[in-house]
Amino acid sequence: MAVTQQLARIPAVYLAACRQTASASPDGDPRWDPPASDVLDLDWAPALLARLGEVSGLDEARLDALRQATDGDTALDLGFLNTHPHAIGPFGPVPTALSSAQVARVSELLDQIDMHSLLAALPTDEREAGYLIGHGADHIIGGPREYLLKHFNALRDFYLDAAKRHLLIVLWWD
Structure with missing residues (x-):
């Protein structure tokens, strides 16, 4: 099984309950089990998205938000x-x-990113675009554009929903 980035949007009270459960459990089990509808598997997209922002000239504020996301x-x-x-x-x-509060700020900046413009700044040849991005993007079946657009949209929408619901986001690799 490949190691991929996972995100969960949760209320602060859920995190506090998991912390309390872990401290009361003899083996430290926090009973971490957020609902599947509030978990996002970003695959290996984080480094590729950041690199796309860098090579496409994304401004520093939005690039920082993308990285923080x-x-x-x-x-x-x-x-x-x-x-x-x-x-x-x-x-x-x-x-x-x-x-x-951080989720709300990141969400606002992600929503301002014009992903189609970033992708248009790449070479038209998918393989060349993949080489420019690096991190194995030249081996993505179907090319990096579709992959990056799909994962960026999922990330942006995940953050928008978390911001609307005043949730925090926990990130890990699994």
């Missing part, structure tokens, strides 16, 4: 989600999160 922040203590044997992301960096 997939990197998260370490301000929220998620150590209890990274404890063996119940770690949610045992194959990657420690889980990170964005507060609901």
Whole structure:
């Protein structure tokens, strides 16, 4: 199974309940199980999306928002989600999160990104576009454009919904 980036949009009270459950459990199990409808599998898209923004000349504020949308922040203590044997992301960096205020700001900036313009800045040949992006984008079946558009739209929509619902987002690799 491939390691891919996962995101979950959750209420702060759910995170607090998981933290409390982990501390009360003899084995540290937080009972982390957000609803499937509030989880997004971004596959390997984060590095490709950031690179697309870089090579296409995306302005710094939106590029930073795109990175933050997939990197998260370490301000929220998620150590209890990274404890063996119940770690949610045992194959990657420690889980990170964005507060609901951060989610709202990132969502607003993601919604301002014109993905079609970014993709239009790539070479017309899909393989050349993939080479320019790097990170294996030249091997994506169907080419990088469709893949990046699909994953960006999913990311943007996920953040828009989280912002509307005042949720925070937890990110990990699994």
